Structures are given as C-alpha cells and as structure tokens.
Amino acid sequence: MAGVKPNFIIAMYCLSILLIRPSFLNAAIIGLLSGAICQLFPGTPYLNFASELVGALVMYFLLCIPVNIGFGKLDLKPIVTTFLSTLASGFTFIAILNLAFLSGANVKTPVFAAFLVIIFGTATINSILVQALYLPLKAALVKDRK
Secondary structure (H helix, E strand, O other), X not given: OOOOOOOHHHHHHHHHHXXXXXXXXHHHHHHHHHHHHHOOOOOOOOHHHHHHHHHXXXXXXXXXXXXXXXXXXXXXXXXXXXXXXXXXXXXXXXXXXXXXXXXXXXXXXXXXXXXXXXXXXXXXXXXHHHHHHHHHHHHHHHHHHO
C-alpha cells in the first residue's frame, strides 16, 4: 500500500525498550544492534546504524518523561512513544540520505512527499502493533517474575 508496511525491527526495539526499560547505554546498544540487523536486508547500507540509534534513544528519553498517557487502565504510552520513535528513525534516515546525495554520493533520494507518507504510515502501523503486543507481553513477564 504505497510502500507502507510495518518495520518490524523498529517495532521490536521499541517493544523491548518498553518492556525492559534499559539504561541509556543499553538502549543505545539495542539501537546499534538493530542497525546492524538492517544491514542483512536490501537497502541503503550503513544509514540504519544512525537512524535506529536515534529511534532507540528517542524511545528511551520518551520513557524517562514521567507522564501517564491513557484512559483509566488503558496505557497508551506504547502507541505514542513508538509512533514518535519511528518518526525519529525515519526522519533521521531521510536526512542522512539527503545529506549524502547533496555531498555527491551516488544514492537515490525519493520524493520527500512520498517518503512522508511512508514514514507516517510506518509509524502508525508500528505503533498499533506495539500497543497490541505490549499488554500481553507485559502480563507474561510479570507472571514469569513471580
């Protein structure tokens, strides 16, 4: 659908950071490892190291903000933080891609408006996916710790 699909790597590092609440350094490592995994798939090499690092760190910092987002018992922090983290990753990716293009690198830059549709669409799908998985996984982790 117009290039819009979930980015499971982003969704999974957002979910893991939500569930385990790592330190800053460990969140950065999660982001860098996610970028390394992206290197196994076709695409623009190396850009994901920076974009996934930024996405993971945005997720970390958003979770440091002591605010409750939700209605009653429904916690909406997963959907909001994943959406914003995916946007941060996507905009970092496109910014670096455009900088590389402007510096003379042989890279293809998509039309910015089309890329906006992909970034926002992916952020929407990722955030819904993480929200749906968060509560059952959190409950399973709580049961495991007892």
